[in-house]
Amino acid sequence: MNYLTTIFRDRYANSSRGVKAAEWLKDEITSAATAANRSDVSVRFVKTGDNYMQPSVVVKIGLSNEPGVVIGGHFDTLLSYPNDPKPGADDNGSGTITVLNIAETLIASNLSFKKPIYIVFYSAEEEGLIGSGFVVQDFLAQNIPVDAVLQLDMTGFSAQNDQTIYFIQDHVNKPLTQYLGRLLTHYVKKPIGTTQCGYACSDHASWDDAGIAAAFPFEASFGNDDPYIHTSNDTMEKLSIDHMTDFVKLGLAFGIEVAEPLRADSK
Ligand code: BES
Ligand code: ZN
Numbered sequence: 001m002n003y004l005t006t007i008f009r010d011r012y013a014n015s016s017r018g019v020k021a022a023e024w025l026k027d028e029i030t031s032a033a034t035a036a037n038r039s040d041v042s043v044r045f046v047k048t049g050d051n052y053m054q055p056s057v058v059v060k061i062g063l064s065n066e067p068g069v070v071i072g073g074h075f076d077t078l079l080s081y082p083n084d085p086k087p088g089a090d091d092n093g094s095g096t097i098t099v100l101n102i103a104e105t106l107i108a109s110n111l112s113f114k115k116p117i118y119i120v121f122y123s124a125e126e127e128g129l130i131g132s133g134f135v136v137q138d139f140l141a142q143n144i145p146v147d148a149v150l151q152l153d154m155t156g157f158s159a160q161n162d163q164t165i166y167f168i169q170d171h172v173n174k175p176l177t178q179y180l181g182r183l184l185t186h187y188v189k190k191p192i193g194t195t196q197c198g199y200a201c202s203d204h205a206s207w208d209d210a211g212i213a214a215a216f217p218f219e220a221s222f223g224n225d226d227p228y229i230h231t232s233n234d235t236m237e238k239l240s241i242d243h244m245t246d247f248v249k250l251g252l253a254f255g256i257e258v259a260e261p262l263r264a265d266s267k
Contacts, residue, residue, distance in 0.1 A: 009077070009080075009085055009086065009087040009088065010077060010080040010085055010086050010087075010088075011054075011075055011076050011077045011086075011088060012054075012076060012077055012078065012079045012080060012086070012126075013048065013052040013053075013054040013076045013123050013124035013126070013127055013130070013131070014051070014052050014053055014054065014079075015053070015054070015079075016053070018053070018054035018076055018077075018123070019053050019054050019055070021054075021075055021076075022045065022054055022055050022056075022057050022075070022121070022123065025057045025075065025096075025100065025121050026043050026045070026057050028100060028104070029041065029043045029057075029059050029100075029103060029104075029107070029119070030043060032103070032104045032107045032108065033107055035108070036107050036108050036110060038107060038110070040061070040062055040063045040112065041059065041060070041061050041107055042059070042060045043057065043058070043059045043060075044057075044058050045057060045058075046058050046131075046134055046135050046138045047134065048123045048124050048130055048131050048134050049130065049134060051130075052123060052124045052127065052130060052131070054076060054123040054124060054131070055123055055131075056120060056121060056122050056123045056131040056132070056134065056135050057075075057120070057121040058118060058119075058120050058135065058138075059103060059118065059119035059120070060116050060117075060118055061103070061106055061107065061113070061116065061117040061118075061119065062112060062113050062115070062116040062117060062259070063116070064113070064114065064115060064116050065116070065144075065145075066114060066115045066116065066145070067115060067145035067146060067147040068115050068116035068117060068118050068144070068145065068146055068147065068259070069115060069116070069117050069118065069146075069147060069148055069149075069150075069254070069255055069258045069259050070118045070119075070120055070146055070148070070149040070150065070207070071099055071102055071103075071117065071118070071119055071120070071149075071150045071152070071251050071254070071255055072099060072118075072119065072120030072121065072122055072132075072135075072149070072150070072151065072152070072203065073092050073095030073096055073098065073099045073121065073122065073151065073152040073153050073203070074092050074095070074096075074121070074122040074123070074124075074125030074126070074131065074132070074153060074202070074203055075092065075093075075096040075121045075122070075123070076088075076122075076123050076124055076125055076126050076127075076131070077091075077126065078126045078230055080232075084232050085232050086230075086231075086232065086234070087232070087234055087235050087236070088234055089156065089234050089235050089236045089238070089239060090154050090156045090157050090219070090226040090228070090229055090234055090238070090239055091153070091154055091226065091229035091230065091234055092125070092152075092153050092154060093156075093236070094154060094155045094156030094157075094219075094239060094244055095152035095153045095154060095155050095247075096121060097244070098152050098155045098244055098247045098248055098251065099119060099120075099121065099152055099251070100121075101248045102119070102248055102251040102252055102255065103119040105248070105252060106252070106255060106256075110264075111256070111261045111262075112261070112262050113256075113259035113260055113261055113262060114259065114260040114261075114262060115147065115258070115259040115260060116259070117255050117259050118144075118146070120132075120135055122135060122203050125153070125202065125203055126230075129200065129202070129203055129205060129206050131203075132203035132206035132207070133206050135206070136206045136207055136209075136210050136212070140210060146207075146212050147213070147258065148173075148176050148213050148214075148215070148254075148258055149204065149207045149212060149213065149214040149215070150180070150214075150215055150216075150217075150251060150254050150255075151202055151203055151204035151207075151214055151215070151216040152217070152247060152251065153201075153202040153203065153216070153218075154218060154219045154225060154226060154229070155217075155218075155219050155243065155244045155247040156219060156226070156236075156238075156239030156240060156241075156243060156244050157219045157220060157225060157226035157238060157239055157240070157243070158219060158220065158240045158242075158243040159220050159224040159225075161240070162220065162224075163190050163191060163242075163243065163246065164190065164191040164192065164193045164220075164221075165184055165188070165190055165191075165192060165193070165217045165218070165219075165246060165247070165250065166192075166193040166194060166195040166217070166218045166219070166220060166221050166222075167180065167181060167192070167193070167194050167195070167215065167216065167217055167218070168195060168196055168197055168201075168204070168216040168217075168218050168222075169194050169195065169196045170196045170197055170198065170199075171197075171200055171201075171204055171205040171208045171209075171214070171216075172204055172208060172214050172215050172216055173208070173213035173214055173215060175213075176213045176214070176215045177215045177216075179215075180215045180217060180250065180254060183250060183253045183254055183257065184217070184250055186253075187249060187250070187253040188246050188249045188250050188253070190246050193221060195218060195220075195221040195222045196222060197222055198222070202216065204216045217247065217250060219243060226238065226239075
């Protein structure tokens with residue numbers, strides 16, 4: 001997290017640092033797969049059209065072609081200037097590192113699943129959900145079926161130390177959102193809340209537009225979220241690692257429950 005917001009601050013989708021951040025994420029996944037001696041993990045870039053140099057990063061855990069599970073968040077920031085850097089710690093270094101932690105834990109676990117788990121780091125969200133638009137198109141064009149999508153965008157800020165996880169209610173699938181609420185209560189044992197953006201505020205909307213079920217657990221109620229996002233003050237020390245860890249637990253519960261672990265000897 002510190003690494004992402006210092007070395008890889010300023011991850012604007014049309015910058016070479018933004019591309020380097022994509023390469024770093026790809027390398028982190030490749031090293032995790034090598035360390036766990038797994039050959040059923042693949043990573044690829046999905047191009048963000050012709051106007052942005054930063055690709056999205058799509059990881060597939062497992063070899064099955066059944067309808068899969070997607071866990072993702074965007075890793076780009078807004079454009080920065082020398083006197084106005086964009087660390088993008090909460091928006092969305094927090095979600096990026098939450099997703100990376102989920103991926104690394106799943107890979108290291110050596111579990112295999114009936115359904116594939118796709119881990120996606122979206123580019124160019126801040127430019128208008130551009131990267132996720134291209135990722136959804138890529139899945140549709142390749143006929144890659146998806147059962148359920150978990151969006152993680154801003155997982156680190158907890159207003160007045162409120163540990164509640166708030167489920168966004170618009171541009172999402174209602175039954176999937178309710179199911180995640182039950183997973184939260186059962187596995188994470190933290191309070192549950194609801195809130196809404198009121199507009200297509202993140203990449204879940206790209207999946208929802210394609211008719212694919214998405215859910216979006218969020219750090220705070222809308223309006224009580226991190227006031228520093230999109231500024232040079234969106235830095236790490238304002239964030240709660242404990243709050244982020246709860247999203248890692250929720251994402252793991254979701255991935256494991258929906259993808260259905262196989263017995264170790266049935267690989
Ligand atoms: N992480 C934000 C979305 C967000 C902000 C959700 C505050 C809830 C509370 C996202 O990166 C973002 O900035 N979205 C844009 C819209 C997008 C289509 C460019 C926004 O909210 O203005
Ligand atoms: Zn943003």
